[in-house]
Amino acid sequence: MTKLKIKTGDNVRVIRGDHKGAEGKVVRIFREKNKAIVEGVNMVKKHAKPSAQNPQGGIIEKEAPIQISNLSLLTSNGETTRVGYRIEDGKKVRFSKKSNEII
Numbered sequence: 001m002t003k004l005k006i007k008t009g010d011n012v013r014v015i016r017g018d019h020k021g022a023e024g025k026v027v028r029i030f031r032e033k034n035k036a037i038v039e040g041v042n043m044v045k046k047h048a049k050p051s052a053q054n055p056q057g058g059i060i061e062k063e064a065p066i067q068i069s070n071l072s073l074l075t076s077n078g079e080t081t082r083v084g085y086r087i088e089d090g091k092k093v094r095f096s097k098k099s100n101e102i103i
Contacts, residue, residue, distance in 0.1 A: 005083035016070040035065035
């Protein structure tokens with residue numbers, strides 16, 4: 001399993017594919033598949049049978065996972081950046097390679 005530099009709660013931008021340019025917050029990460037679900041990105045329609053939670057059934061729109069290699073982390077001022085690691089005060093922290101700020 002590879003080390004992922006994107007975590008749940010990070011703001012990311014899609015840099016490749018059909019949804020290029022879309023931005024959102026990472027909701028969930030699937031480490032074994034190298035994919036992430038990003039809020040409001042890669043929406044798919046799913047046909048749902050009637051159930052207790054959804055007695056009507058019908059077509060539901062939900063986010064589908066997107067490959068992590070197609071995502072880039074955003075800095076606080078909204079530009080894409082790569083992620084680096086360094087030790088500060090005895091703790092390992094992530095930092096933006098573009099602006100050198102701690103994420």
